[in-house]
Amino acid sequence: MSAVTSRRGATRRPALLRISNALTGLAFVAPALVGLLALYIVPLISTFVTSFTKTGPFGGSTFVGADNYLSLFLDAEFWTALRNSLIFTAIVLLGVPIAIVLAALINSVKRFRTTYRVLFFLPVVTLPVAVGMVWRYIYNGDFGVINQALAAFGIDGPSWVADPDVAIYAVAIVGIWSSLGTNIIILGAGIQAISQDLFEASSLDGAGSIRQFFAITLPLLSPSVFLVSVLSVISSLQMFDLIYVMIGRGSPAEQGSQTVVYLFFQKAFVEYDRGYGAAIAIVLLVIIMAVTALQFRLQRKWVFYG
Amino acid sequence: MLVVAAAAMVFPFLWQLLTALKTVAESRAVPPVFFPSDLTVDAFARFFDSVPVVGMVGVSAAALVIRVGGQLLICSLAAYGFARMTFPGRNVLFGLFLIMLMAPSQLFLIAQFDLMKSLGLLDTIPAIALPGIFSAFGTFLLRQAFMSVPKEFEEAARLDGANAFQIFWRVMLPMVGPTLAALTVLTALYSWNDLLWPLIITSSKENMTLPVGLATLQGQYGTDYPTLMAGSLLASLPLIAVFIALQRQFFAGIASSGLKG
Incomplete structure (x- = not known):
């Protein structure tokens, strides 16, 4: 041109x-x-401004300074929600090593490679609402298959998603299950980008496949692992659908198991406390930025750019 | 090990299908009944009786078409502009787009709701689709694709007397077909599966999307598991079918982006 x-x-x-x-x-x-x-852009500015206001019972809003933020930090409900979001995120991150191993295994098999990819990817294309409904049934304390299987070994399983002490962990396991497919595809692309020569040379030197995995695949895959971890954290901190379907609305575990985004939805769109909701959204942005920045800082220690 | 893991992936789907064909009593049996003793499609019938299924499919499909069509058009125009045109402020504006990639969607929801309200679009299908049309990710992905097309094609078309829009429409768009396909399937996936925004912006039964309708169904029929399984199965099937037909585009989209949800 x-x-x-x-x-x-x-x-x-x-x-x-x-x-x-x-x-x-x-x-x-x-x-x-x-x-x-x-x-x-305008909504972003407006959310920021709204977070410093309080909406009256008949509409109209007044400037209240940092009141929303102050009450947020004094609100036990918020800290519970934040704790749950962080637990959920941490557990979903545990799915990353599982995805690495599975991606490497899929890459090493000769037959049915595509079939495996498709099977692991199925949860990604399934409605999260549907996923939540199926797992809620599987987790049912009285007649869910998990507890019935445990009962066969004489174990009396908890009520899972109806038990506030267990619910967030149970949902997070579904979080791993749903995110494996995406992670396997990204990591699989990373594995295929590794030069085949390296594997051939190392087998000539007598390295077995386990040794190759730790000495070649893992270090050269670390940029993809980093990408997958960053994306997992960002999406896990915003998780809403699974909690809404599996725990939300009247479940005995609702109070103790809500996440930050669920709390945001409740405050802003169920209780119509917009200023408080806006403050939660801003705090969520800060948390996501902080955790992502931390990951970028830590990557220098473990990500290997060949 | 792979086989065990794959079985764990498939089991919930299998259980969903089997339960959808059971009676309520069998779905709650202890010990569990694996194969329904007499196959029944009553649960599917109850699903159709309890929520406006055809309407929900229509709303979800219409929102998907508007969102995908709008996004492909608007993002590819912008992407081409950012990739190949020079105008003042280009880099600043593109930077603004990229920042929006990072921000969580919850930041915008309250004000987007207000905007839809003032436009008189509350509880309408366009409102469901509108925010998703403007995608930083789509613009970024297509910009990369346009930048990798050799400039000779545009120069040849220009010598033939084509104007900027003709070059974009007839020469450049066909060159980025694979990226458009990957973006189409990903956007369709997000649109079909989205719960939070449609839940906020719609209120009437006529404008429920499938995810919203399913969540409502669960609120009403929380313990009728065969009906819940039948509904969730039917709602997921269209996209699973599309995925099995177009795996390559799905995998290409995910691998190039890594973005989810």
């Missing part, structure tokens, strides 16, 4: 042409910019 423009521009009206090119460029991005502005 630049070659053509400059050739023509050199002969006549370069300034006019440049303006017309700029206008064409702006015309291409304009529809997206309007949407970005109206649906994202």
Whole structure:
């Protein structure tokens, strides 16, 4: 493009042409910019402003300074929600090593490779609401299959998602189950990008497949592992659907098991306490940024860019 | 080990299907009944009786079409602009797009709700689809794709007298077909599965999406597991079918992005 423009521009009206090119460029991005502005940038500013206000019972809002944030930090409910979000995220992160091993195994089998990928990916394309409903049934304390299987070994299982002490862990296991597929695809692409020569050379030197996994696959895969971990954390901290379906609304475990986003939904859209909801959203942003920044800091110690 | 893990992935789906074909009594039997003693599709009938299934499918499908179509058009236009045009503020504007990639969606929900309210769009299908049309991720992915197309194609078209939009539409868009396909399936997935935003923005039975309808169903029929399993199975099937037909596009989309939800 630049070659053509400059050739023509050199002969006549370069300034006019440049303006017309700029206008064409702006015309291409304009529809997206309007949407970005109206649906994202303005709402972001508005959420920030709202977080310093209190909505009256008849609409209208008054500026209350940092009151929402102060009551948030004094609210035991918020700390429980934050603790649950962090537990959920930590457990879903434990799924990453599982995904690494499974991705390596899938890559090493000769037959049915695609079949395995499809099977592990099924939960990703299934409605999270549907996933939650099926697992809620499986977890049922009285006649769910898990407790019936445990009973066969004489173990009296807990009521899982109806037990506030256990519920968040039970949901997090479903979180692992649902995220394995995505992680396996990303990690599998990473494994396939590793040069085959390295594996051949090391087998000539007598390295077995376990040794190869730890000496070659794992270090060279570390950038993909890092990516998968960052994405898992960001999406886990925003998890809503599973909690809403498996624990929410009247379950005995609802109070003790809600997450930050569930609390946000309750405050902003069920109790219509918008200022408080906005404050939760802002705090969530800060938490996500802090955890992601921490991950980027820690990566220097373990991610190997060959 | 792979086989055991794969079995653990499949078991819930199998259990869902088997339970959907059982009677309520059998679904609560202790010890569990694995294969329904007499197959019944009553649960499916109850599902159709209790929620407006056809309407829900229609709403979900309409929102999906608007969101996917709108996103492909608007994001590819913007992506082409960012990839190949020079205009003042280009890098700053693109940077703004990228920042939105990082931010959690909850930050925007309250004000997006207010905007829809002031536009008179509360509880409508366009409102379900609108925010998802503007995707930082889609713009970014397509920009990368446009940047990898050699410039010679555009120059040849320009010498033939094509204007900027013709070049974009006839020459460049077909060149990024695989990226458009990957973006289509991912956006369709997010649109079909989304719960939080439709839950907030819709209130009437006529405008319930499938996820919202299922969640409602669970509220009403919390212990009728065969009906819940029948509903969740039917609601998931369309996308599972599309996935099995278009695996390559799904995997390409996920691998290039790694973005989820």
